[in-house]
Amino acid sequence: MARRAVEQELSRERIMDAARHLFITKGYRGISMRSIGQHLGYSHGSLYYHFKEKAELFYAIVVQDFNHLARMCEQVTKRPPMDGLTRLEQLMLDFIKFGLENPYQYEIMFMLRDEEILSYCKVEQAKCFDMFEKIVRGFLAEEKYPLEQNSSLPLSMFLGIHGFISFYIQDRLTFEDIRPAAIAHVKMLSQSSYRMTS
Structure with a gap:
């Protein structure tokens, strides 16, 4: 149930939009799944529901x-x-x-x-x-x-x-x-x- 709630709240599209901006501004090596999660206000574990x-x-x-x-x-x-x-x-x-x-x-x-x-x-x-x-x-x-x-x-x-x-x-x-x-x-x-x- 908790996983389903996270998936609905934090969509693939939202993650991709945030990551796209971060990849450009900080570089691919300069960001991590953790920093993308922080940028979105979620734990990086939430991202792994969508991306390995x-x-x-x-x-x-x-x-x-x-x-x-x-x-x-x-x-x-x-x-x-x-x-x-x-x-x-x-x-x-x-x-x-x-x-x-x-x-x-x-x-x-x-x-x-x-x-x-x-x-x-x-x-x-x-x-x-x-x-x-x-x-x-x-x-x-x-x-x-x-x-x-x-x-x-x-x-x-x-x-x-x-x-x-x-x-x-x-x-x-x-x-x-x-x-x-x-x-x-x-x-x-x-x-x-x-x-x-x-």
């Missing part, structure tokens, strides 16, 4: 965040873009928006450099890029652009938007703060890609 160890908790966060990004990218393929944007530009813009609106998630997904945890991210990063590449190739095929002439184009575009996010994320600017710059950036990347494939 810190590594399992971290990986659950990584998978959840990449799944969120994947759903967002899939939605772009199913709806018309905003006025004045191509579907490819909309994909890149929404990716930038995700990064700036979810800075803690994005930093864990793409910017942490701790060797101990890099392996957790690498697999999910590879899946994310494969999905991004597939969508980019699909959009370019619809427009009859011969992508085989430049097979590195999806990676170049991915790195272009990642660099943009990495530059602005450190100032904790919102997407709305830099929307005009983001639109100009994705249009530049898009026009460059079309020149490279023509």
Whole structure:
């Protein structure tokens, strides 16, 4: 009965939200299950009802965040873009928006450099890029652009938007703060890609 009460009160989601913030602000090595529990006002034993160890908790966060990004990218393929944007530009813009609106998630997904945890991210990063590449190739095929002439184009575009996010994320600017710059950036990347494939 006591265990059920703790599980209802302290949800997986609440633990993951707190841990995500702590992993970014204090580093993976700098926190423990005990410190996460203290942050939440619970004993660290309460966390073990949901996660066996810190590594399992971290990986659950990584998978959840990449799944969120994947759903967002899939939605772009199913709806018309905003006025004045191509579907490819909309994909890149929404990716930038995700990064700036979810800075803690994005930093864990793409910017942490701790060797101990890099392996957790690498697999999910590879899946994310494969999905991004597939969508980019699909959009370019619809427009009859011969992508085989430049097979590195999806990676170049991915790195272009990642660099943009990495530059602005450190100032904790919102997407709305830099929307005009983001639109100009994705249009530049898009026009460059079309020149490279023509």
